[in-house]
Amino acid sequence: MTKKKTEEFNLYVQDILDNKEFNKLNKELHHGITRYEHSLRVAKYSFLVGKLFRMKHTEETTRAALLHDFYLDKNLEGQSSAKRLQTHPEMALENSLKYYELNELQQDIIKSHMFPCNMIIPKHKESWLVSTVDKVVGAYEMLRYKTALYAGIYLIFIFQLIKLPNN
Numbered sequence: 001m002t003k004k005k006t007e008e009f010n011l012y013v014q015d016i017l018d019n020k021e022f023n024k025l026n027k028e029l030h031h032g033i034t035r036y037e038h039s040l041r042v043a044k045y046s047f048l049v050g051k052l053f054r055m056k057h058t059e060e061t062t063r064a065a066l067l068h069d070f071y072l073d074k075n076l077e078g079q080s081s082a083k084r085l086q087t088h089p090e091m092a093l094e095n096s097l098k099y100y101e102l103n104e105l106q107q108d109i110i111k112s113h114m115f116p117c118n119m120i121i122p123k124h125k126e127s128w129l130v131s132t133v134d135k136v137v138g139a140y141e142m143l144r145y146k147t148a149l150y151a152g153i154y155l156i157f158i159f160q161l162i163k164l165p166n167n
């Protein structure tokens with residue numbers, strides 16, 4: 001990101017990044033990284049794609065993108081992984097509303113970002129944008145995590161093979 005865009009991005013989201021509760025996402029595992037990192041990446045790319053297509057509501061969209069997964073695992077305790085896929089958007093919205101005023105567009109972005117998992121169809125093009133960016137970013141993060149994991153396992157295996165003749 002250019003310096004100017006970084007400044008604009010930070011201006012939109014700094015208060016969220018400074019929020020103590022939001023910073024707890026730094027301790028939550030998500031796609032092999034933290035939920036904080038994942039949310040920040042989704043917000044940055046939503047911001048950049050929004051700019052690229054000269055979409056309106058950049059500030060609202062960027063803020064909602066950052067808040068789209070604002071939940072802690074303990075909020076969904078007892079639920080299966082499949083159930084969590086459906087319920088976490090509502091939880092993220094509930095948590096977000098404790099700290100921020102969100103308009104209808106922002107609420108829709110958060111609620112519908114897991115479409116088609118939770119069958120809440122995005123009503124706005126900004127919601128489609130964040131939902132799509134979330135999926136692309138999620139796939140990239142999962143792939144990177146799995147690639148790193150498999151590479152690690154492979155290296156341990158090779159290392160053991162190399163070591164074996166000496167033992």
Ligand SMILES: [Fe+2]
Nearest residue numbers: 068069088114
């Ligand atoms: Fe999510």
Ligand SMILES: [Fe+2]
Nearest residue numbers: 042068069134
């Ligand atoms: Fe997400």
